[in-house]
Amino acid sequence: MANVLLVNLGSLPMPGNDPIFPIGLRCIQDALDREGHRTRLVDFVEDPPAREHLSWVKGPWDVIGFTIRNIDPIDLSCDGHVAHYEAFLGEVREVLGSDRPLLVGGGPGYSLFAPQLTSRLGFDVGVVGPGESVMLDIVADPHRYTGSGSTISGGRYPGFVRDTLEHPVRLMRAYAARNGSIGLETKRKTCYQGCVYCPYAYVSGENAGDLKPMESIAAELRKAHENGIRDVFFTDGIFNSELRFAKDVVRTVIGADLPGLTWSAYFTPKPFDDEFADLVSVSNAGPVIVSPDSLDDRVMRLLGKSFDTRHVTRFIERCRRRKMKFKVSVVLGGPGENRESVRNTARYLNEHLESDELTLNVGYRILPETAMARQVGLSPDEILDPTFYPLDPEIFSWIISELDSRFLVTARMLNLIGGRTASRTMHKIPLDQAAFDPAAVAITRRSLPLVETRSGRGSRCV
Template identity: 30%
Template sequence: MRNYKMTLINLNSLPTMDFHPVFPIGAVYVKSYVKQLGVDIELIDFKENPEEYLNLSFLNSHIDCLAFSIRNVDSMELNSKYYLKYYKDFMDKIIPIAKKRNPNMRTLIGGGGYAVYSEGLKKYLPFQYGIKGNIEEEIFDFLSDHIQSLGEDIRLIPNHSLFSLDFTNSLVQTYKDIGVKQIGLPTRCGGRCPMKCVYCSYGKIDNKTNITRPLKLLKEDILNLYDMGIREIFFTDSLFNINLDHSKSICNLLIDLNLDGFRWSAYAKPTVNEEFVALAAQSGCKELMVSFDTFSPSMLIKLKKGFNLNIAKTFIDNCRKYNVTLLGMLLFGGPEENEESIKETCKFTNENFKKGEIFFSFGMRVLPGSQLAILSGIPEKEMITPLFWPFDESCFDYAIKHFDAQFLKYTTLGRISNWRKAYREMREYSYPGTNSFVLQGKNQILG
């Protein structure tokens, strides 16, 4: 009996891309899961071992499955950098080499980028199988099917228990040394976001499971990272406080651990629950990042944000009360955005936020699986390049006009100038048979 052999490549670590490094927590999660199934898995990260990009030494051994992890397809802004060609070129290069060594090898792809764009990527990237939703179940089924087809005596342990994450000191230190200050850590196994924001595609990433990771496992992960010298963690859930009881329990865990110098950050939704904010402060919360998107009452409804101005104001006031740093994110350019809605957002921001507490951008992405995608009428298989909901160029001017000067520092004005330039270079794209159109950048079209 032998073990199944898998090589998992973090494509976002390719040195050919100008990509801000992010610790590959998704790939680490997959590696941790398949290890408990008895699979021999090697995680290839070119930040950790850059020489392997040149010598391809990881292809020298027997591989049953060559797997690829994609976190990002592009940089998500109007002037997006598009990464798919880098992925395709590398996959085209190495898959034939691995196939020549083992004709029975299968290729597998997954990650957040694939989960969202799965239909479009099927016709562009050279892979056989994809994992796009409930990771554990789909990977186990993939392995079972492949092992059965091979007809060999290969071990596969049907272990579906929850697990701690297999962080290696080498990988953690690599990302720490190149300037990554926070290591990601999920508090739930997948889990669906209950929000219904019109632009969001989280429902495609994981639409069935909503399992909280036990505190015992989170404690092991946190202490493991702390022993490696990590003092900042980013909880990677779509929203840390989806499950208030669980998020409060994590805060209490951190309070009990009382780790010197330990800080954490997370995405959160506005809540009137004061106890959560108080516990966040006591447990070492460095920052809560909140996608408010707008403070226009009408736009909050159109975007289906799930909160109102009273909830937002209460949450902001509680963060002030307990000295929790808040980073609010705004997104201009949604359906029917106009000067009045932007003026309302700017007015609320001017009255309730301080310099450095707000980040804003323009251009609402039309992502597969989102309500905006449904309205556009574009089939998911055609949505492979960055598409944006149409908005008037005057939106840039309205924001500059109505924001207080403290929110318009020189670098911010520079970003607005770059976004406006990209906007002017966009073309209107309409799928045949539909009456609507979206915006597509001229440099974001696949050849």
């Protein structure tokens, strides 16, 4: 049996970082524990002094695994996280010396840039996608991977549907004290949507659809609530992609009857029927979040959406009839965005939403293994640092001129000003006009900070 140390790099204190409960790392630890391996998980929210003393590094470890959830910070005005990971791994290697265990990288952010990060951070081997089965193979024979610099694709793990995941009490209470929130997977299924900016299908791996048993979901909810958690985020890429199953999950939440527990997830406006809306409306759900990204049907098609504004309107009407809280996420500046499409989106927002029902972003981060990355022809090496899709810098003026004043609250206006300033420093490059609608385009390695996001709990953060 192996001695395995697991380190949540997502909990490092870094500018713009907002740590969330390490559900992925806990899944791997649980799989290792069940097979009789000896494990320890280091999380700097649970144990802040561990960041400084590093005494835990020098132990009888056969394998040390590091998870990277986010490459970029939630606060896009901050630099990327990679340099911080690099510095920390340098400290770890210095403590370990020459006689060191196998170093393994993994996690969603790592998976997107696996070859680049394996080399840059000094990992012996990396895991792309779901990690449980691969890590079990690695720890069975660590010496086989020493210095290989290779990456291995993960796959289906039967324990996901077989075993109930029970998190350590101390870890749960640390996050309960911090933000009262935890993530919970209900299914593992490759995303059926083809959004051009989203790498979720690549990160999640090929999976026909493992559905967690309802009794396991109920048990995990009860345990979280017992330890102070009051907000659960279902981490599925799209919660209602399997509508019948999603209804059963909501019934399970209702049946658990946990006082004060709220829940949320990312939804799509199709499929979303009246029965589902009725269930959600009585389940103490938080805001129901949908992400059309644009509200111009032409741009929505270019983004790869499987629905259009008609479905968004029906979703809003269902929510309003039941007095359900909801949010609509819009990201301006994608493929085909121009003056007219911004006007159409703004007109829709003006007619259908209140200010607090809108989440507004400008600029698409280009990520590997996406249609957007292929469209602009940039390699993963070129986009490891934050790199955004070309957009017309006049977009900021268009937004201000087209949106009703109720949306132009102080925070949004300050972000717009910051975004406009950043756009003036963009490096102009020639682009194939057949691929883009805007006449004036630019690309930047600086961020466009018109951002109002959840704290990294959804599938779209990398």
